[in-house]
Structure formats: C-alpha cells, structure tokens
Amino acid sequence: MFRCKPTVPPVTGWLEISLDKNIIDYLNTRIDAAISEDDSVKDQLAGHISSSLNLIDKDDFFTNNVLLKCAEQYYQAFSAYPSRNINHASTTNNLVLNDWWVNFQKKHEYNPTHGHGGLYSFVVWMKIPTDSKEQSKLDFLKGLAKSNVSNFEMTYMDTLGDICQYTYDMSPLSEGRMLFFPAKMKHCVYPFYECDEDRITISGNLYFK
Helix, strand or coil: CCCCCCCCCCCCEEEEEEHHHHHEEEEHHHHHHHHHHHCCCHHHHHCEEEEEEECCHHHHHHHHHHHHHHHHHHHHHHHHHHHCCHHHHHCCHHEEEEEEEEEEEEECEEEEECCCCCCCCEEEEECCCCCCHHHCCCHCCCCCCCCCCCCEEEECCCCCCCEEEEEEECCCCHHHEEEEEECCCCCEECCCCCCCCCCEEEEEEEEEC
C-alpha cells in the first residue's frame, strides 16, 4: 500500500460576474453618452473593429460599486496573484480606472489575441445578437470539427507548458455577464456572420494610481 495526495499549484484564473439590472442600466446610459460625445479610441486598441468609443465613469459609480469589489474578490480567490508583487493591504484604495471604452463590433470584424495594460482588465457583454451554435451551422463552416465563430476565448499556459484555450460560446444569454481578469491574460473575439446588428461590449483597465 501507499499514500498519494493530489497537489494543485496556484494557478491564475478569472472571475465571472452576473451584473444586476441597475448596473446594466447605468452602463447603457454611459454608452448613450459615448455615442453623443463620439470620442473615438480606435487608434489605441488592438481590435479590428469599426467603432470604439471612450466611456466616462460618472462619479466613479462603476469603479466603486463593481470594479474595486471585483479586485478584492479576485485577491481572495487567487491570492498567488498579485500578492507576489504588491502589498494588497492598500491595493483597492490605490486602483483607478484609466481606460474604459465600448466596442461596436459588426459582422466580419474581430479582436485578435491580445493583452491589456494595467493590473486588471474586464469585459462586459452588453448586446450579443448572434448565437454561436446557430452561427456554426452556416454553410461555409459545415464539416469543421470545431467552430469558434462569434465566440470569446481566453488563452493561457498550463503547468506542463502547453498553450490552452477556454472558450465562451456567445449568445443573447451572455448579455449582462462580465469577466474580470489579470490585464496580461491573452484573449480574443472571433467574428460573426450574416447579422447586421452590432455586438456591443464594454472593456477597461484598472491601474495603480
């Protein structure tokens, strides 16, 4: 006989959040304001997307009610990150939302694999007009073993050094959900087809002051 014990090393992941209606309502008011101001930030982003507009967090409502709480929750869930690099005792008091924008993604457009600046990043799915399962039925995609059409994907390295992907199948059911993750974590958004409605997402970065 012998004894064995499974050991799982600390691995950095991300948070999945379901936002309350009052938060979604606030975000929609910020999107409306961004459309009115029409302050493009397309030249600062990696996305191959027609329109990306700057957002303003009025009275720091989203920062205080969502983002800083997510930062605290993230530390509790993944204490190995970023405690190796910072003293977390005062982290949430020293974080600021420096970049915040809304993407209006049209059919055929996409976001290539990329990371962000800062300490933490996030994405909120506001409007998803397509269903990845239905998109996969398009004629030119038939016969594929796996289609990532219209999906959101995280890329990471496992403990064996292999590059892996974690895919979110996008559909209207994804609306109102948010991912909160380390800014360096690579991610991408695949294109969708045969839909004239925009996919609307919000993203941003938290930095140290």
